[in-house]
Amino acid sequence: MHKLPYPIPEDEDARLDALDSYDVLDTMPENDFDELTHLASEICQTPIALISLIDDKRQWFKSMIGLTARETPREYAFCSHTIAGASEIMVVPDAREDERFSSNPLVTGDPSIVFYAGVPLVNEDGYALGSLCVIDKQRKDLTPRQIKSLKILAKQVITQMELRRKLARLERANQTLVESNSFIQKFASSAAHDLKSPLSSILLTSQALQMRLSKSSDDKSKNLTELNISSTKRLLTLVDEILTYSSAPSTLLTNRVVVELNPLLKTVIAMVEIPYGMKINLPTNDHVLTCSAIALEQIFMNLISNAIRYNDKEEGLINIQFREDGDYYHFKVSDNGMGIAEKNLERIFHKEVTLNVIDRFNKRGTGIGLYNVKALIEKMKGTIRVESRIGSGTTFEFTVKKNVELDDEGYY
Missing domain, CATH: 3.30.565.10 (Histidine kinase-like ATPase, C-terminal domain)
Structure with missing residues (x-):
């Protein structure tokens, strides 16, 4: 089958990286997205509505109404033209009369596309990830109110995708924090145990020295020994507190x-x-x-x-x-x-x-x-x-x- 040429956005590499960051391709259907395609279909009065995402080889549908295929080759995708254009919406009243699509297998064969209208899904960084589109098998035009509504719904699709990405990032950050806290607690416990033994030895040695000096007139040495004992006891108390805190x-x-x-x-x-x-x-x-x-x-x-x-x-x-x-x-x-x-x-x-x-x-x-x-x-x-x-x-x-x-x- 002859493959049709399609436009490539100038920022294609960055666009594909942005799409990957959402980790949404090949995921299961989600009700939040399905409700938006249902609304698009109802508002525009079309039998087909799709949320399509364009990667380097294909057009994949995150949500679809009136279509069974989960993806199509990118070269056949109307949305390939939508994401490469500069307009807020691409409308094709009759694909049979449009030289870009008249020989497209999706027009000449199933699902027999005639009418198409797609709004690019542009994220907060300005990359067009795909489109929210409506399709009919007969010639059609949209009213200004329908076009405005379709644009609003497209923004809601992006909002859902951004929310999904941010939640995923929060989950990863939370997992990292949990792992870090676990490591710190284990490290604190290990370090405290390692410190306690030599501190105990210092305390015993200092107390033994104190006993030897008890009958001595060397008050300076006695004071230094007493200071060493009190400091060591305080450090041992801190070590015990660290052990308690680590658990x-x-x-x-x-x-x-x-x-x-x-x-x-x-x-x-x-x-x-x-x-x-x-x-x-x-x-x-x-x-x-x-x-x-x-x-x-x-x-x-x-x-x-x-x-x-x-x-x-x-x-x-x-x-x-x-x-x-x-x-x-x-x-x-x-x-x-x-x-x-x-x-x-x-x-x-x-x-x-x-x-x-x-x-x-x-x-x-x-x-x-x-x-x-x-x-x-x-x-x-x-x-x-x-x-x-x-x-x-x-x-x-x-x-x-x-x-x-x-x-x-x-x-x-």
Whole structure:
């Protein structure tokens, strides 16, 4: 059988890539699409209505009314001309009198096409993926209202396809997130177990050394040993918390306890490298809070570490302030460090965004810390904001809601 020539869109390769991205070819019929072809057939009063998609070799029908074939060769497809044209609709009143189609097997044989009207299915990027078309076996013309309705229905076809693609992407992203969370939990559990053994050995060794020094007059060595023991115990507690979190992530936020703020801050500061000349001022009065201690520790660990790392002054200063009202705890962490450019104040909370700034330890940030801080605070029904001036320092203010009710999963 003689194959008829057909036009090829100028952006054909990109168009085919766009079509592939919908992952719709050769899928099962779907009611949402079938309803649109049914409406097209009813509105235009034609026995045949089709949603056709054009790949490199064929015309495949996602939905069809009045036709049994699932596809036809591309060279016979009227829609090949529709997607290559510049108009919003292609109308062929009588294909028998049109030189493009008069010898077409779909005209001379089954299904004996005479009338055709097709609206290209143009996606949001401007690629024509196929068409919504109506067909009759006798000569016909459409009214302006029918043409307008057919164009509206074509937009709805694209809307359904976009929705389908976005849902598929969300499902893939969700699966990736589930797999990532699973990996992180397994890694945290494994790392915690690996850390616990040497920490336990350090604790036992330090306690043995403490016993040996008990009768010694070397107070400096005694103090260093006591500091080593208390730090090791704190690290072991953190490891236990990691183990708990790795098996039940929700505990990071749901384990609400009564917390004394200043002792909590001193614990955090004890785990941070404080350079010479750096001064940290705590709230003047101690305050008692009811919240997730480990979540608050993680927030302050990051904010205090950043305030130290990005401070270029000989006499560094960090001020931590606290107040509360009926609904929220309010915290403020300010420093006299390098500062952040105004254009970057929102970006610093985005995942994996770094500002390519070298800290005082000659290291670059990962762009994960502040993203996680913001996520934690938002999970605790709070907010965080930042003010900064280059060379003058930075102030972070955040809130944590009292009596917060968390969702069942507790993930952040």
